[in-house]
Amino acid sequence: MKQKRVCIALVIAMISITTSGQNVKTMKVESPIVSEKDFVWYVEQKEAWKKETQQNPRNENAWLNYYHAAHYMGWWGNNSDSIVRLVMTEMKQAIPDSYTYNFCAYRAVVSGHSSETDGDRYAEAALAKLPDDMQFFDYDQWLCYLAMKGDEERMKQMAKRYFDSGIYSEAVLRYSYNELAGMDDGGIYIANGDAAIIPKWLIQEGMNTHKDKTIICASFLTVKEYREWLSHKLAIDFPQWESGNYESYDIYEQALLQTIIDKYGSKVYFSTTTPSETMEPWKQNLYNEGLLLKYAAKPYDNLTVKRRNVEQRYMLEYLLVSFRPEWTAGQRLSANYAVLLADLLPYYAKHDRKRYDWLMRLLVSGIDNTSFSEERKQELRSVLFNK
Numbered sequence: 001m002k003q004k005r006v007c008i009a010l011v012i013a014m015i016s017i018t019t020s021g022q023n024v025k026t027m028k029v030e031s032p033i034v035s036e037k038d039f040v041w042y043v044e045q046k047e048a049w050k051k052e053t054q055q056n057p058r059n060e061n062a063w064l065n066y067y068h069a070a071h072y073m074g075w076w077g078n079n080s081d082s083i084v085r086l087v088m089t090e091m092k093q094a095i096p097d098s099y100t101y102n103f104c105a106y107r108a109v110v111s112g113h114s115s116e117t118d119g120d121r122y123a124e125a126a127l128a129k130l131p132d133d134m135q136f137f138d139y140d141q142w143l144c145y146l147a148m149k150g151d152e153e154r155m156k157q158m159a160k161r162y163f164d165s166g167i168y169s170e171a172v173l174r175y176s177y178n179e180l181a182g183m184d185d186g187g188i189y190i191a192n193g194d195a196a197i198i199p200k201w202l203i204q205e206g207m208n209t210h211k212d213k214t215i216i217c218a219s220f221l222t223v224k225e226y227r228e229w230l231s232h233k234l235a236i237d238f239p240q241w242e243s244g245n246y247e248s249y250d251i252y253e254q255a256l257l258q259t260i261i262d263k264y265g266s267k268v269y270f271s272t273t274t275p276s277e278t279m280e281p282w283k284q285n286l287y288n289e290g291l292l293l294k295y296a297a298k299p300y301d302n303l304t305v306k307r308r309n310v311e312q313r314y315m316l317e318y319l320l321v322s323f324r325p326e327w328t329a330g331q332r333l334s335a336n337y338a339v340l341l342a343d344l345l346p347y348y349a350k351h352d353r354k355r356y357d358w359l360m361r362l363l364v365s366g367i368d369n370t371s372f373s374e375e376r377k378q379e380l381r382s383v384l385f386n387k
Contacts, residue, residue, distance in 0.1 A: 029068040039076040045069040060100040084113035102126035150229030163206020171330030182309040191271035195329040319366040331370040
């Protein structure tokens with residue numbers, strides 16, 4: 001009965017939101033990576049932007065925001081599939097040949113919000129109509145699409161253009177730069193997630209540095225074109241899904257990663273933000289070197305390497321002050337330094353007090369300069385002062 005009351009309350013709340021949506025001011029719907037909102041906000045914006053599309057059916061900006069609000073409602077466990085499908089049906093009737101329709105149609109396919117399975121035709125149709133004034137969603141979506149298809153030439157051009165646009169979060173770029181700086185030459189970086197993968201492509205193509213590192217998006221390994229590109233780049237013959245007896249794609253992904261580890265061993269690094277289930281088979285062989293986890297067949301003095309990275313390779317002074325509002329992802333990564341580097345504080349407290357004071361100031365600043373609640377900030381500070 002308790003669960004039923006909760007469900008009824010939620011339905012009533014949604015009805016209330018829907019009926020009051022006419023009074024809500026439309027606001028740009030950003031990716032949660034940029035600015036995370038709650039479920040109610042997305043519901044309100046969906047209704048507000050829907051009204052705008054009804055009043056101005058050719059307004060592509062309204063359709064884009066209407067779509068994104070519906071899409072992100074699903075991040076709270078709400079089944080947004082039918083809602084997104086309705087949005088796409090309405091959009092197809094209003095602007096079927098537009099860049100925005102093809103953009104959203106591709107996104108709906110890859111998000112599983114469409115009965116279609118081949119989104120490439122929508123992607124290529126949209127790429128043929130790219131706007132001159134590209135925004136975050138445009139760059140993010142098409143950079144990943146081109147990388148996933150193994151289209152290295154166009155992908156590099158898109159990454160350079162994205163970096164030059166100045167749109168991307170400085171804090172996320174700096175965190176990614178530090179991750180790369182801590183790696184050995186020719187290292188292989190494995191991760192999932194936009195904020196872990198994309199900024200490294202931007203750094204490589206936009207800054208023309210750390211290009212010796214190979215950036216692997218683990219979730220892309222299920223895509224044949226991506227595997228073929230990576231197989232050529234790493235000179236590896238990957239096991240084939242079709243010829244193997246794999247119970248699931250997760251098991252197949254593990255087999256692919258194992259093939260990389262078998263050949264490159266200690267050249268392989270995982271982002272600390274990589275889902276634990278992805279790293280599970282090798283967790284006993286992963287050693288924290290600061291911001292990354294390095295694979296090693298045998299134990300070694302990883303804390304010495306960690307100190308080297310902090311003292312010589314990482315650029316950390318940016319944590320002291322922020323000159324502009326930062327993305328949600330940027331703030332979380334800045335605070336993440338405290339979690340990952342706190343275990344160095346006892347060593348410095350004993351052996352190098354000046355270095356201790358320096359690092360403590362940086363880590364506290366990384367927490368304080370976020371927009372987190374004071375309660376959350378205090379939780380993170382306690383990680384530092386309890387060491």
